Amino acid sequence: MSVKPEDHTPEWLHKHGPKAHKREKECAKCHEPRNCFSCHGIQMPHPKAWDKAPHGPPAKENPLACNRCHRQRECEICHKTPMPHSTDYVMVHPRESIDGEVCTTCHNQKFCQACHERSNPHDPREWMPNHGVDAKQDDRGCMVCHHQEYCDNCHKNKNPHKVDYLAVHKQPARTDPGVCNRCHEEQYCMDCHLVETPHPEDWSDWHKQTAMKQKGVCVNCHDESYCTAC
Numbered sequence: 001m002s003v004k005p006e007d008h009t010p011e012w013l014h015k016h017g018p019k020a021h022k023r024e025k026e027c028a029k030c031h032e033p034r035n036c037f038s039c040h041g042i043q044m045p046h047p048k049a050w051d052k053a054p055h056g057p058p059a060k061e062n063p064l065a066c067n068r069c070h071r072q073r074e075c076e077i078c079h080k081t082p083m084p085h086s087t088d089y090v091m092v093h094p095r096e097s098i099d100g101e102v103c104t105t106c107h108n109q110k111f112c113q114a115c116h117e118r119s120n121p122h123d124p125r126e127w128m129p130n131h132g133v134d135a136k137q138d139d140r141g142c143m144v145c146h147h148q149e150y151c152d153n154c155h156k157n158k159n160p161h162k163v164d165y166l167a168v169h170k171q172p173a174r175t176d177p178g179v180c181n182r183c184h185e186e187q188y189c190m191d192c193h194l195v196e197t198p199h200p201e202d203w204s205d206w207h208k209q210t211a212m213k214q215k216g217v218c219v220n221c222h223d224e225s226y227c228t229a230c
Contacts, residue, residue: 003030017069020044040065051078056106060084079105132183155182170221193217204230 007019020027024045036044042058042065059066063084066075075083080102085093103112122131135142135151142151161169173180180189186196194217195210196203211218211227218227 017067018071021069040068060106078102133185136183155179174221193220 033044041062046055072082131142169180190196194214199207
C-alpha cells in the first residue's frame with residue numbers, strides 16, 4: 001500500500017516549492033533534510049534568521065534554486081529591487097545604491113570598488129564649489145547617480161534653464177546671486193556683461209565711466225528708471 005500523498009504527481013518535483021514552503025513540518029514527516037540538500041544545495045528548511053544571515057552569496061550562485069520556493073516579490077520586500085538583477089542593472093544601479101544599506105545585504109565595499117576604485121568619487125572639499133562646471137560639461141555623468149530632485153534640493157529650479165532664461169535671468173541674478181554662483185563662475189558673466197557681476201560694493205562711485213562707454217551693457221539688466229532713481 002502506497003503512502004504517497006495524492007498531490008505527489010509526476011509534476012510534483014517542479015511545483016513542490018511553494019507548498020513545501022508553507023507546509024515544511026508536513027514534509028518533514030517523510031523527508032529528511034538531506035533529501036532537500038541533494039537538489040537545493042543549502043539547508044532546508046532554512047535555519048532561523050536566514051533572511052538576516054548572508055544568504056546573498058548562495059542566492060547569487062544559484063538563483064534558480066531560490067526560485068523553486070520563492071517568488072520575485074518576496075525578494076523585493078527587503079531588497080527594494082528585482083532579484084536577481086536584470087542584465088542591464090549595471091547601467092541603472094547607481095541611483096538605487098544611494099541607499100547603501102540595501103546593497104550591503106549581498107555586496108561588500110570591495111565589490112563596489114572593483115569598478116569604482118574608491119567609495120566616493122567626489123572630493124567634498126572641491127566638489128561643492130566646482131560641481132556646476134562639471135555638470136554643465138557632462139550632465140549625463142551626474143545622472144548616473146543623481147536624480148533631478150537631487151539638484152532641485154539646492155537649486156530650487158530645474159536645470160538646464162528654460163530657453164528664454166537669458167532674457168529674464170537678470171532679476172534672480174540680482175536678488176540672489178549666490179544661487180547663480182553654484183554653477184557659474186565670474187568669468188561666465190563677464191563673457192556677456194564685460195564688467196564684474198555682481199558689481200563690487202563701491203561700484204556706484206565709479207560706474208559712470210563704464211556706463212558712458214558701454215551703455216548697451218548696462219541695459220542688459222537695468223532700465224532707465226533704475227538710473228533716474230539716483
